[in-house]
Amino acid sequence: MKTIKSIIIPLILPFVIFIFWTNSSFMELADFAWRDVLYTLRASSFTSSTPNIVDDVVIVAIDEPSFKQLKIRWPWPRTLHAELIEKLSNAGAAAIVFDILFPEKSSDESDDAIFAEAIKKAGNVVLAANLTITGREGYETYFVEEPIEILASAVSAVGMVNFYPDGDGSVRMASNYVDMRPSIALAAATTALNRVPSLNINQHENIMAQQPIDKNIDKSEQANLSTPSDNLDKIPKYDETQAEIGEEEIFFIDYAGKAGTVSAVSYYQVIDNMVDPALFKDKVVFVGFIADSAVEVESGADAYPYPFMRFTKKMMSGVEIQSNVVRTIFRDYPIQEFPFPIVKWLSFYLLASILIPFRKNPVYLTLSTILALGITSLTSIFAFKYQGIIIEVMPAIGAITCNGIFIGLKEFTQSYREKSVLKKAFDSYVSPDVVASVIADHENLKLGGQRKRLSVLFSDIRGFTTLSEKLTPEELVSLLNDYFTRMTDTIFKNKGTLDKYIGDAIMVIFGAPVWSDNHAENGCYTALEMKERLEEMNQENSISSENSINNSIQVSANGKEISTSGKQGNANGKETSTSGKQGNANAKEISTSAKSKIAIGIGINTGEMIVGNMGSLRRFDYTVMGDEVNLASRLEGVTKAYRVQIIISEETRNDLNLDKFLCRELDLIKVKGKYNAIKIYELVSIRPASESDEECIKMFVQGLYLYREAYKENRWDDAIALFKKALEYKEDDGPSKLFIERCETFKQTPPVEAGQEWDGVWVMSTK
DSSP states (O other): OHHHHHHHHHHHHHHHHHHHHHTOHHHHHHHHHHHHHHHHHHHHTOOTTSTTSOOSEEEEEEOHHHHHHHOOOSSOOHHHHHHHHHHHHHTTOSEEEEOSOOOSOOSSHHHHHHHHHHHHHHSOEEEEEEEEEEEETTEEEEEEEOOOHHHHTTSSEEEEOOOEEOTTSOEEEEESEETTEEBHHHHHHHHHHHHOTTOOOTTOTTTTTTOSOOOOOOHHHHTTTOSOOTTGGGSOOOOTTOOSOOGGGEEEOOOOSSTTOSOEEEHHHHHTTOSOGGGGTTOEEEEEEOOSSOOOOTTOOOEEOOTTHHHHOOOEEHHHHHHHHHHHHHTTOOOEEOSOHHHHHHHHHHHHHTTGGGTTOHHHHHHHHHHHHHHHHHHHHHHHHHHOEEOOOHHHHHHHHHHHHHHHHHHHHHHHHHHHHHHHHTTTOOOHHHHHHHHHOGGGSSBEEEEEEEEEEEEEETTHHHHHHHSOHHHHHHHHHHHHHHHHHHHHHTTEEEEEEETTEEEEEESSSSOOTTHHHHHHHHHHHHHHHHHHHHHHHHHHHHHHHHHHHHHHHHHHHHHHHGGGSHHHHHHHHHHHHHHHHHHHHHHHHHOOOOOEEEEEEEEEEEEEEEEOSSSEEEEEESHHHHHHHHHHHHHHHHTOSEEEEHHHHHTSOTTTEEEEEEEEEEOTTOOSOEEEEEEEEESSOOHHHHHHHHHHHHHHHHHHHHHHHTOHHHHHHHHHHHHHHOTTOHHHHHHHHHHHHHHHSOSSOTTOOOOOEEEOOOO
16 A cells, blocks of 8 residues: 555556646747747757758848948838849849848839839749737737839739747747738748749658648639649648637748858949859848848837847847748758657657656666657657657656655655664664664564565584583683674675574575675685684684683793702692692693684585564564575584585575586485485685695596495495595595595495496485
8 A cells, every 4th residue: 555655656646746846837839939949959950061951942132231331221211122132033043032021112203113123024923911819809900011113013922921939939830821811931932932943942742732721722822823834733722711720730840050151242342243143042031131240220220039039138130030941941851850749749748757767776766867868858868869859858857856756855854754763673683684674674574474585594503502501601602703703704704684693593594685696606605714713713712712711821830940959858849739730720720711713614504495584573683594504504413424614505606607616526315304315515725726626526536436336246346446546635534535435334244235227315304
């Protein structure tokens, strides 16, 4: 139930955020910001060789230098515009587009006539119109500012210059039609294709085949868009039955880059023949205002916020925006929204929910949150950069971030509240690994266990009863504390879990509660290091013992000297001799108390066992249980019979990398309490081992093989010879001596009757 409660909110939270997102103007601003990031990142990779650079449009800029050079106040004479049209037409411009309104007659009507004549002669001029909406509460008024009659009758087309700013005022969208009239960009593109049917539009075979609108053109507009061509069939048409522009007719502007990306020349440079006419050949030429600084015109600076303004802090002129719209039409509307909203929202939900499985681990939770955010962001960035697809990922980023923060804070506060309780509950645990594991997952703090393949080590001090009889209780406690401290440090160093002390014995678990794939190897490293630490301890005690004995000898010598001098007087001599004997007695006691050299036996087994908290509801212990645990205990006892320190089972040996450890097969035995025979091995050392050990084991293994076959032809002497050969390399080798004794016994009393088969199994009669 607690688990369900801990995940229910993270499962619901993304839905809440998504619903809130679609109804929040604040969240809409975040979407706009992400679009600006996409535009900026994509443009940053453009180069001069990139096809995204504008090469079909040129701007003739009415700019501050032109005002200074021409020295004419606005409005300029329309005869000047007529001269401009003539020069551009002679240069071979595909379309000449004035992003300037001419709603009123000139003071000298002859100027209008000259301008109209130049427009008519060129045959490819587009003039601007503007839809103005004014209104008060309760009603709105619409009116269109159009070119005066004489100009409107001469132009190739009239186009609307209105934009569609987003909620933050930035121009990212455009439409081919405004109030059932073609936009100036559409009119420009149509005129250019009428004039130059072979115009290469970015080498698109199906240009505009997937445009937002594909309907019959208004009859009133058909006259303006006169001559048909192959490319014209692909221009979007408007259906006169439509009352207003729908969302499906608005498209994203394919901006080539920040302001200034579209090629521009000053108006005065064209008039004064300072520009190569080839610049305008087969190009759409826009004429409009570009103001680097304030220009005194009635309408003010014609500039608008656009996607790159968020980072450049500079607006783009209206004429350059219109140039980018034409570019978008020529490029077949390359920017589209992701067409499968259900897939998008489902993907967002999965990315936000993927954090739930990692809620218990702060590191994994953080990494998974960063990974989910990275996948979301990079997918959107690359989709836009290479496919022109806009994926609005801010809802996903919001959901992932909120889920990550919520899950992290919830788990942190819950962990903080429970830690003190859990730590108190672990007073009965010895191993720090157990404490760490249960604190990490308090569900472990309950009765029960689970089946796992683990390794278990048992160690025991040899002759502990005899040793304890020779030591005082204080000396015994001191010795055990020293021994347990050294052994425990070794266990923890090799990732073992100290299960318990059983008198002078130690039980250790490897692989739980902290899992390790190489738990068998950790157990063997521990056993070999315990052996080394014991040798160090015995060596230190031996030195201490020698010092104590030396002191005792000095006491005895002094006593003897006194005794010798005491021969001059019997009474004194006897007394002195007595004191000398007392000195010998003291020396013996000191030597006995100082002598604390001990030996241990270690057994290790690997297999399936139950691990967990065992006991009662009021008192329990973290331990392992099962037949494989009992076998490890039996193997520790078997070390005495085979006169070795460490014995491991075949299962443990199979889990070892034998390039790291030197092992030898000892025998095939049946331990007390088990029916099936098992192979046992001595763990000798870490590799590389000494040459004497390697050769000794080599001879022993050969002898062991012959020992198992010797009963067939009574070749016990041959086996004995090999075991003796092993002793030449290691004279104190216990297993070799043991098998020599067995072979001698079997020579007299064969293990089986003649003609019978012998499996070579040795049955242990004691634990």
